Amino acid sequence: MxxxxxxxxxxxxxxxxxxxxxxxxxxxxxxxxxxxxxxxxxxxxxxxxxxxxxxxxxxxxxxxxxxxxxxxxxxxxxxxxxxxxxxxxxxxxxEVAGPEVRAASQQRLENIRAAVDQLPPRCRDVFIMSRVQGMTLAEIGLALNISPKTVFSHFTKALQLLKSQLDEGSGL
The missing domain is CATH 1.10.1740 (Rna Polymerase Sigma Factor; Chain: A)
Known part of the structure; x- marks a missing residue:
């Protein structure tokens, strides 16, 4: 169907x-x-x-x-x-992290989530399928009905955009 x-x-x-x-x-x-x-x-x-x-x-x-x-x-x-x-x-x-370390870690995690949410839809889907769900690029290609090369392209773009967004947010 x-x-x-x-x-x-x-x-x-x-x-x-x-x-x-x-x-x-x-x-x-x-x-x-x-x-x-x-x-x-x-x-x-x-x-x-x-x-x-x-x-x-x-x-x-x-x-x-x-x-x-x-x-x-x-x-x-x-x-x-x-x-x-x-x-x-x-x-x-x-080693138990102190409140400052925990707060900084929580903030970093929130920044990452926000950056992932801002990715273009296909890049976001590919990134989540790969990093969160543990799928290979070939499996993602099958699930999304696109070639592994296209999946790789979306994944690479997602990583570049995330790095750029996170670098801007942290002042690096």
Whole structure:
């Protein structure tokens, strides 16, 4: 079904069951699989509804789901430290940033978010797919129905614009 004729609800109905089966096989936990399906569609919806939209919906959904599975297992590995005795964890030196450092970090993060929001739409989509969602340039090309060379072009432009905007904002 062409994307222009497809409502988000139709996409959900069409792919929900297949995604859930895929995720059940990956995580071997029906409840976690159901949660990951919901997370997949939560991440997918804003991108689907933003023009020009996603051309290969199924591939894009499965890429998001796969990334969520990877994140899930990473979190599980981190949780394994809960089984480490407290006295061993107490021996690990920690550096806690002071309020000034935290405030500066927060401001820098806000500046980055604002700069990303100001990117041209296609550059922003490519940048987010690459840096936030962890997709390769080839995968982004498939999702957006453009060549990897064009994806690279958009990505390079996004990096140049971000650097320029952030350099201006910090007085470098």
């Amino acid at each position: 062409p994307m222009a004729d497809c409502r988000f609800e139709d996409v959900f109905k069409e792919h929900h069951k297949e995604l859930e089966q895929f995720l059940r096989r990956q995580v071997n936990d029906p409840d976690m699989a159901a949660d990951l399906v919901q997370d997949t569609f939560i991440r997918f919806k804003p991108l689907y509804e933003k023009p020009p939209g996603i051309q290969k919906v199924r591939a894009y959904l499965f890429r998001i789901a796969r990334n969520l599975v990877i994140d899930h297992f990473r979190r599980e590995q981190i949780r394994c430290t809960d089984s480490v005795p407290e006295d061993i964890l107490d021996e690990i030196p920690t």
